[in-house]
Amino acid sequence: xxxxxxxxxxxxxxxxxxxxxxxxxxxxTPIVSLQSAPLTPFPTIEATQELSVMTHDSFAISEEVxxxxxxxxxxxxxxxxxxxxxxxxxxxxxxxxxxLADVFYGVDNTFLSRALEEGIFExxxxxxxxxxxxxxxxxxxxxxxxxxxxxVCLNYDKAYFAQRNLPxxxxxxxxxxxxxxxxxxxxxxxxxxPGLAFLLATIGQFGEDGYLDYWEGLVENDVKVVNDxxxxxxxxxxxxxxxxxxxxxxxxSPPFDVxxxxxxxxxxxxxxxxxxxxxxxxxxxxxILKGTRNRALAEKWIDFxxxxxxxxxxxxxxxxxxxxxxxxxxxxxxxxxAIPNNPAKVSPDQIAANREKWIQAxxxxxxx
Amino acid sequence: xxxxxxxxxxxITGMWEYTxxxxxxxxxxxxxxxxxIFLALFYFFPLIKILGLSFSRSDTGWTELFIEALISTSIxxxxxxxxxxxLLSTLITLAIGLPGAYLFAxxxxxxxxxxxxxxxIPFVLPALVVAAAFTSLLGPRGWINLAxxxxxxxxxxxxxxxxxxxxxxxxHVFYNTVIVLRMVGDFWxxxxxxxxxxxxxxxxxxWQTLTRITLPLLAPSIAAAALLVFIFNFTSFGVILILxxxxxxxxxxxxxxxxxxxxNLPLAATLAIIQLMCTLALTVFYxxxxxxxxxPINLRSRRYTQRRLSNWKSRILAACLITLLIGLxxxxxxxxxxxxxxxLEPELGQETLFTPSLTLDFxxxxxxxxxxxxxxxxxxxxxxxxxxxAGVTILLALALGLPAAWALARYPHTPINKIMDPLLMLxxxxxxxxxxxxFIVALNRPPLDLRTSILLIPLAHTLVAFPFVVRSLTPALxxxxxxxxxxxxxxxxxxxxxxxxxDLPLIGxxxxxxxxxxxAISLGEFGATALIARPEYPTIPIVIYRYISQPGAxxxxxxxxLSTILxxxxxxxxxxxxxxxxxxxxxx
Numbered sequence: 015x016x017x018x019x020x021x022x023x024x025x026x027x028x029x030x031x032x033x034x035x036x037x038x039x040x041x042x043t044p045i046v047s048l049q050s051a052p053l054t055p056f057p058t059i060e061a062t063q064e065l066s067v068m069t070h071d072s073f074a075i076s077e078e079v080x081x082x083x084x085x086x087x088x089x090x091x092x093x094x095x096x097x098x099x100x101x102x103x104x105x106x107x108x109x110x111x112x113x114l115a116d117v118f119y120g121v122d123n124t125f126l127s128r129a130l131e132e133g134i135f136e137x138x139x140x141x142x143x144x145x146x147x148x149x150x151x152x153x154x155x156x157x158x159x160x161x162x163x164x165x166v167c168l169n170y171d172k173a174y175f176a177q178r179n180l181p182x183x184x185x186x187x188x189x190x191x192x193x194x195x196x197x198x199x200x201x202x203x204x205x206x207x208p209g210l211a212f213l214l215a216t217i218g219q220f221g222e223d224g225y226l227d228y229w230e231g232l233v234e235n236d237v238k239v240v241n242d243x244x245x246x247x248x249x250x251x252x253x254x255x256x257x258x259x260x261x262x263x264x265x266x267s268p269p270f271d272v273x274x275x276x277x278x279x280x281x282x283x284x285x286x287x288x289x290x291x292x293x294x295x296x297x298x299x300x301x302i303l304k305g306t307r308n309r310a311l312a313e314k315w316i317d318f319x320x321x322x323x324x325x326x327x328x329x330x331x332x333x334x335x336x337x338x339x340x341x342x343x344x345x346x347x348x349x350x351x352a353i354p355n356n357p358a359k360v361s362p363d364q365i366a367a368n369r370e371k372w373i374q375a376x377x378x379x380x381x382x
Numbered sequence: 383x384x385x386x387x388x389x390x391x392x393x394i395t396g397m398w399e400y401t402x403x404x405x406x407x408x409x410x411x412x413x414x415x416x417x418x419i420f421l422a423l424f425y426f427f428p429l430i431k432i433l434g435l436s437f438s439r440s441d442t443g444w445t446e447l448f449i450e451a452l453i454s455t456s457i458x459x460x461x462x463x464x465x466x467x468x469l470l471s472t473l474i475t476l477a478i479g480l481p482g483a484y485l486f487a488x489x490x491x492x493x494x495x496x497x498x499x500x501x502x503i504p505f506v507l508p509a510l511v512v513a514a515a516f517t518s519l520l521g522p523r524g525w526i527n528l529a530x531x532x533x534x535x536x537x538x539x540x541x542x543x544x545x546x547x548x549x550x551x552x553x554h555v556f557y558n559t560v561i562v563l564r565m566v567g568d569f570w571x572x573x574x575x576x577x578x579x580x581x582x583x584x585x586x587x588x589w590q591t592l593t594r595i596t597l598p599l600l601a602p603s604i605a606a607a608a609l610l611v612f613i614f615n616f617t618s619f620g621v622i623l624i625l626x627x628x629x630x631x632x633x634x635x636x637x638x639x640x641x642x643x644x645x646n647l648p649l650a651a652t653l654a655i656i657q658l659m660c661t662l663a664l665t666v667f668y669x670x671x672x673x674x675x676x677x678p679i680n681l682r683s684r685r686y687t688q689r690r691l692s693n694w695k696s697r698i699l700a701a702c703l704i705t706l707l708i709g710l711x712x713x714x715x716x717x718x719x720x721x722x723x724x725x726l727e728p729e730l731g732q733e734t735l736f737t738p739s740l741t742l743d744f745x746x747x748x749x750x751x752x753x754x755x756x757x758x759x760x761x762x763x764x765x766x767x768x769x770x771x772a773g774v775t776i777l778l779a780l781a782l783g784l785p786a787a788w789a790l791a792r793y794p795h796t797p798i799n800k801i802m803d804p805l806l807m808l809x810x811x812x813x814x815x816x817x818x819x820x821f822i823v824a825l826n827r828p829p830l831d832l833r834t835s836i837l838l839i840p841l842a843h844t845l846v847a848f849p850f851v852v853r854s855l856t857p858a859l860x861x862x863x864x865x866x867x868x869x870x871x872x873x874x875x876x877x878x879x880x881x882x883x884x885d886l887p888l889i890g891x892x893x894x895x896x897x898x899x900x901x902a903i904s905l906g907e908f909g910a911t912a913l914i915a916r917p918e919y920p921t922i923p924i925v926i927y928r929y930i931s932q933p934g935a936x937x938x939x940x941x942x943x944l945s946t947i948l949x950x951x952x953x954x955x956x957x958x959x960x961x962x963x964x965x966x967x968x969x970x
Contacts, residue, residue: 066834071912072931076754093757094834095917100642101815105822105913107645108435112826114833128645202628204639239628240545244510244930248517248938249544255523257539267933274934276725276743330753333933370644381628 063089065311066115068303070102071095073120074331075324083318089311099125099207106303107132116306117315119161122298123152124210127366130157135301138313142320142338150297150337152362158299161319162334165265165354166211167286167293168198171252174259183260185289186219189232196236199250199258202381204373205241207296212262213376214365215294218358222368229379239380253284265293269350270333281350288354295357298334410796413789417782417806417848423830424841425809428820433651435823440648447652457636461656464632467547468615471554475611478555478710479562480604485703486563487570489696490688497704499956501563501711502898504556506906506952508923509620510930511945512553515718516625517544525717545627553621556711558611565610568895569603569857574682601675602857609668610853613661613810619909633657637813654816661811665804672857673794715949722942744939748947757917759925761944765951768905768921772955774840775847775904776897782844783851783896788885790852791859806852809845817845818913836919842910847900854899858892859885898959905952922948 073095084091094115096102103125106118110132121129129135135157143151143159150160168183175182183189189198201209216225238258240246247263250256253271264270268282287293300319302312318324325341328334335343335353343351437444451457486498504512520526520543527539534540543549577599581591597604619634631639633653640650691697725739751758759767786806790799809817821842825832832838862885870880886893908923920928922944929941 071917071928073917074753074755074757077756078754080756093917097818097913098642101818101913104642104645104819108432108819109822109826109833112831114822204643205623205628205635241623241628245513245517245544245624245627247933248514248930249521254938255521257522264933270933271935274932274936276741276935276939331755370646373643 061088063087063308063311065089065091065117065308065315066094067091067117067119067315068094068096068102068106068115069118070099070120071097072332076327076331079324079327082323083315087311087314091315103129106134110134110304113303113305115303116308116312117300118303119300119319120298121158121301122207122296123362124207124214124296124365124369126152126158126299126362129301130362131366134304136304136306136309138302138316140313140317140320142317145340146320146337147339152297153299158301159316159320160297160337161300162325162328162332162336163295163297164334165286165288165293165295165357166208166215166262167265167288167352167354169251169261169263169267169284169286171259171284173283174252182285182287184287185292186216186228189237189260190228190235192235194235194260196238197258198232198235198260199238199240199246199256200232200262201243201246202239202241203376206243206246208243208262208264209241210369210373211294211296213372214360215292215358217372218294218360219291226375226379229376233380237380264333265352265354266329266333266335266347268352269344269346272350273330273344273346286352288352290354290356291358293354293357294360295354297337406793410789410793410798413785414798414802415785417786418802420782420844420848421805421809425812425817425845428824429812429817431824432816432820433655436647436651442648444648444652447648448655451649451652451656457653460631460633460636463630464616464634465660467550467554467630467632468612468618471551471558471615472608472612474551475555475558476562476604476608478706479559479607480566481703482559482563482707483567483570485700486567487573488575488688489691489700491691491700495957496953497707498563499953500715501707502560502902502956503715503949503952504711505558505560505902506948507945508906508908508926509553509624511718511923511926511941511948512556512621512714513544513624514721514930514942514945515714516549516553518721519714519717520544544625545629547626547630549625550618550621550630552710553625554615554618556714557621558614559707559711561611561614562604562607564895564898565607565854565857566600566603568854568891569861570600571687572682572891573599573687575687598675602672602860605668605672605675606853606857609664609807610810610850612664613807616660617657617811617813619814634813638815641815641819650813650816654813657813658808658811661808662804665807665811669800669803718942719946719949722939722946744936744943747936748940748943757920757928759918759920761922761925761947764920764922764925764944765947767919768951769955771840771843771921772901772904775843776900778840778844779847779851779900780893780897783848783855784893786848787852787855787859790856791862794860807849810849814909814913817842818910821914834916836916838914839911839916839919839921840904842914843904843907844900846907846910847903850899850903851896854896855889855892858889862888894959898956901955901959902952905948905955922951 073093080091083089096105096114099120099122102118103121105114106121107129118129118134130153137155137157138159139156140159143156146160150163152158152160168186168189170182172182180193183191183194188194200212203210203213213225216228219225220228238250240250243263246261247267248254250258251261251263252259263286265286265288268284268286271284272279272282300316302309302316306312320338322338322340322342325336325338328336328341329344329347335351437447440447442450482501486494507515516524518524520541522539522544524539524543527541530536530540531538573596578591578595581595582588586594616632617634618632619638622630622632622635633656637650637653637657640646640653689696691700722744723740723742725741748761751760786802790803793799821838822833824830825838832841866884867880870884871877875883905921906923907921908927911921911924912927926941926944926948929937929944
């Protein structure tokens with residue numbers, strides 16, 4: 015009876031497809047517009063404007079915050095996610111003749127020069143830039159505007175050091191001391207963005223002439239290298255059941271571990287080392303893609319992203335910190351967030367020019 | 383048995399088939415039409431466009447680029463490591479998969495369909511989840527290390543697993559054994575046992591029977607499975623990156639690094655072409671080989687080929703094999719599932735969790751949008767979306783794969799088939815990054831502006847599933863004796879009825895194997911899905927990745943919980959497809 019069963023198979027499959035296609039359409043919130051817009055075969059009668067925003071896959075926003083913008087400008091915002099930061103930037107570059115979106119968010123200072131050299135952005139001097147500290151504005155021509163930042167810093171496991179009566183390290187040089195032998199795990203700069211940031215911190219701190227010597231010292235002190243933040247933090251870091259009590263992570267990891275703990279905990283179990291020169295600051299930018307047909311609305315969106323409304327939402331959605339000083343932080347952050355006063359400095363141009371050379375030299379010293 | 387007569391017949395059949403009649407040519411073209419259009423639009427066009435664009439960004443010509451790549455010691459090292467680890471992984475996979483295939487093919491026992499479904503789960507798990515599973519078992523504070531430390535009073539974990547070659551090999555075996563189990567196992571289950579019985583009666587010993595009768599008959603399906611396993615290992619990405627760690631690189635990880643990190647598109651394109659050429663060479667070799675190996679034989683219903691575990695010998699054998707399969711393929715899964723219901727965080731001031739306690743918090747939390755994020759989807763929706771894509775992928779892959787396999791099997795010696803056969807495998811050997819960017823630069827004009835369409839996801843999944851479907855179906859189709867069809871035709875059956883009553887029942891089971899693979903590929907695919915842009919419609923692996931890359935115990939726990947749900951959905955899906963088999967569909 016092959017035919018009858020085959021019919022069942024087909025019917026079953028069709029059912030599954032319909033289920034799959036319909037489920038996300040069921041309006042779980044009032045903002046059906048966002049989800050149904052791309053599927054409506056004909057343009058709706060009222061003149062809602064469409065805005066496409068291309069981002070990397072860590073982008074997130076809360077519904078209410080987006081609704082504020084959509085209602086204010088009678089707009090539908092559609093988000094397109096395009097893989098990790100590097101992939102998203104590459105996609106924006108390769109599609110610049112037929113842009114996929116009006117706005118691109120998510121290029122960071124390690125990829126900024128590539129995006130600017132390829133000319134994917136239009137200049138836009140947002141009025142809100144006035145309140146944003148100059149240190150975040152890395153593009154003097156205002157093609158890429160800063161939105162948020164995160165500091166890549168060493169984190170250590172408090173309990174580990176407390177139980178051994180060992181004072182935790184205070185800066186990068188401390189890590190060369192024999193008492194910290196075999197305690198550090200870092201990410202590979204070729205495959206991981208915090209890994210690259212930490213390499214840049216050592217370059218900023220010890221200079222192009224000195225960083226390789228420093229890394230040789232770390233190798234002698236038995237540094238462990240893995241490819242991803244996930245593996246470093248979740249598998250190797252002693253907080254999570256690994257054997258290494260010092261890890262390269264973010265300055266904001268300790269408060270986030272409090273906010274997203276399994277059970278309410280009083281204080282963080284880890285601490286970030288934020289002494290001068292021991293962190294590297296990643297800044298993420300937004301820009302209007304060249305060739306947009308929605309320039310006016312795109313400008314409004316960028317203003318919105320820089321405004322406190324969006325900036326307040328940034329930490330809990332994307333695990334990074336707002337650049338706008340007027341933004342309010344959750345009280346857990348107020349309490350436990352340590353922000354380095356003087357992170358190591360390496361300019362985007364230097365990074366773009368030397369990325370390959372630095373990573374290759376690092377690979378020779380550390381992995382071979 | 384007249385198998386000796388049949389042995390000589392492929393050549394004769396071939397000659398008979400190869401009379402240059404127009405209808406044959408026309409029907410061949412008709413069969414190829416849809417698969418060709420699909421591959422041209424969604425594979426060759428994007429690939430050629432991105433490769434062309436990449437080379438156009440180079441200052442030197444492409445010959446220089448190739449010479450440069452070929453003389454570079456670091457790239458040569460990457461190349462040889464890629465080949466070596468793929469070969470080694472494939473051999474180990476076969477060594478474990480073939481005895482397992484024998485067990486599934488020849489014996490009927492309780493819990494068999496459950497066991498078969500379990501062995502399929504690894505295939506759908508994203509590399510990050512597999513890494514988490516192995517870590518919870520073999521990591522520095524994994525169960526095995528903890529147990530050994532407690533037993534022998536050690537202060538350091540004795541087993542170093544993460545970031546070793548062993549981890550790569552084990553993960554590849556973990557992923558791919560199911561390919562051997564299913565493809566060889568299914569074919570084996572239809573071999574007439576009377577062939578080997580006859581050999582034994584005529585005085586051959588077990589070894590002779592195995593090497594002279596069974597293995598030659600199985601050769602086409604073993605070759606097909608080995609080819610797929612090898613190509614999967616050859617283009618391995620996540621396993622190398624996450625479990626292998628920074629000291630290992632394959633061509634695929636190098637292409638990713640050159641493309642994404644350095645934006646050195648010309649070199650990336652050069653490496654992508656080298657990878658493709660290897661796949662092509664291997665597939666051409668495979669095609670030649672199987673044309674010689676294929677023997678039309680009598681496929682028998684499993685009713686006649688399978689036995690119960692009646693004597694002690696067979697019971698012990700089965701017990702050993704089942705233990706091996708469970709130990710290798712399901713222990714990491716159990717470790718993962720257990721971790722998803724265990725508290726992960728040690729108490730304040732405690733170093734590690736010495737007294738684990740159970741919790742369902744992670745599962746509960748999955749249904750809560752705590753940060754009221756726009757892209758949040760409840761697990762049920764993610765399951766529905768995943769199943770939706772999988773459904774479309776199954777339909778597309780079968781609709782395209784069946785005519786292609788049919789054309790390959792019916793007219794094996796025509797020139798067009800000789801060209802098409804190896805080409806079909808190319809999508810598997812293509813770097814996902816390259817092809818992903820190819821979609822961006824090629825599909826950018828209406829009516830083909832699919833760059834932001836949700837259709838792109840099942841299309842990308844189909845590209846991967848399609849070669850699987852063809853490879854699962856062709857051995858079965860080739861083994862159908864032409865005489866059966868001829869007899870039906872002589873008795874007056876039109877071609878449609880011949881297909882419906884002769885071919886379809888005979889390949890029905892292979893069709894289900896093909897559907898299972900398409901289902902599993904779509905359900906587990908991560909790389910291409912992540913590159914394709916619609917955050918409102920995430921598949922389960924995408925949501926898992928969202929959780930696992932965020933800080934906090936709660937997010938990690940939710941990633942593990944959702945991975946467990948993915949395993950359950952996979953098991954359920956595979957058992958459902960298995961059910962169709964038990965209902966004797968396609969059984970004859």
